Amino acid sequence: MAPSPRIDALAAASVALAALLLAAPPAFADPAGEPSLPFDALPLAPLLDAVYGPGWREEEEILLTCSDGYAPTVPVSRVLAHHPWLAFARADQPGFTVEKRESGEVKTISLSPFYLVWENLDDATVRQEADYGWPYQLVAVDLIRARERFPKMAPPEGSPPEVMKGFAAFRIHCAKCHELNGEGGSLGPELNAASSPVESRDPAWLRAWIEDPSRIRPNARMPALNPALPDRAAVVDQILAYLGAMARARGAAPDS
Numbered sequence: 001m002a003p004s005p006r007i008d009a010l011a012a013a014s015v016a017l018a019a020l021l022l023a024a025p026p027a028f029a030d031p032a033g034e035p036s037l038p039f040d041a042l043p044l045a046p047l048l049d050a051v052y053g054p055g056w057r058e059e060e061e062i063l064l065t066c067s068d069g070y071a072p073t074v075p076v077s078r079v080l081a082h083h084p085w086l087a088f089a090r091a092d093q094p095g096f097t098v099e100k101r102e103s104g105e106v107k108t109i110s111l112s113p114f115y116l117v118w119e120n121l122d123d124a125t126v127r128q129e130a131d132y133g134w135p136y137q138l139v140a141v142d143l144i145r146a147r148e149r150f151p152k153m154a155p156p157e158g159s160p161p162e163v164m165k166g167f168a169a170f171r172i173h174c175a176k177c178h179e180l181n182g183e184g185g186s187l188g189p190e191l192n193a194a195s196s197p198v199e200s201r202d203p204a205w206l207r208a209w210i211e212d213p214s215r216i217r218p219n220a221r222m223p224a225l226n227p228a229l230p231d232r233a234a235v236v237d238q239i240l241a242y243l244g245a246m247a248r249a250r251g252a253a254p255d256s
């Protein structure tokens, strides 16, 4: 009897994984300003190839789930264009931790079990786009299609390109902290289910808030939209178009 194709695939994956362990990761500069750090790490794209086969490259996003409930997503195109690594140990010290300065105090933060880091020492784009997220205490990596995984957050079928771009931008920059129609993160308020900021706030106020909340409320916990983002004003327009479309869709749906 021929060996089952599944066992063959597993054997091939093990060989591929063993090869990945031999890859030497570079040092990484933490976007929060830490000096560059050496990690033991696996390159994420070849790891996903080994585990899922090349089909994952056709998915839309990877959803990264952390043990504290933080759940950012990264477009697959981003993973393919740059070089994320899955770090699992510090190469220079026994503890898998970093020191972070939080309101004047230096705290030791555990990164375990996994920390997603981006090759950035030689890459100006990645160094600027820090809010693509370096999630630590990472426990799961899922491949998703946003419309299937977050059907209530997705705009109506056939929405114009501006709204679809706004949805993608909202997924990257906002959904990790905000729920929309009950889907997303929970650090900030829900942005559509009961009322939408496009209804309750003046458009100029809302734009200024998204660009930099601290200019409106000095103690705002919400961070400014990354100042280094290319086409930042256009991204804000797209997010506003998306929020407007979601508010209109809520009005049109009698049972939600």
Ligand code: HEC
Pocket (backbone or CB within 6 Å): 170, 173, 174, 175, 176, 177, 178, 187, 188, 189, 191, 197, 201, 209, 210, 213, 219, 220, 221, 222, 223, 225, 239
């Ligand atoms: C790191 C978490 C975080 C991210 C990312 C984030 N927000 Fe917020 N947001 C908050 C928090 C927390 C509040 C509550 C006010 C405060 O403390 O800053 C808030 C408040 C708001 C409000 C209500 C403001 C008001 O008083 O009416 C809006 C609207 C909003 N966010 C939109 C967005 C949009 C759009 C994005 C993406 C561009 C975004 N937020 C990204 C955490 C976040």
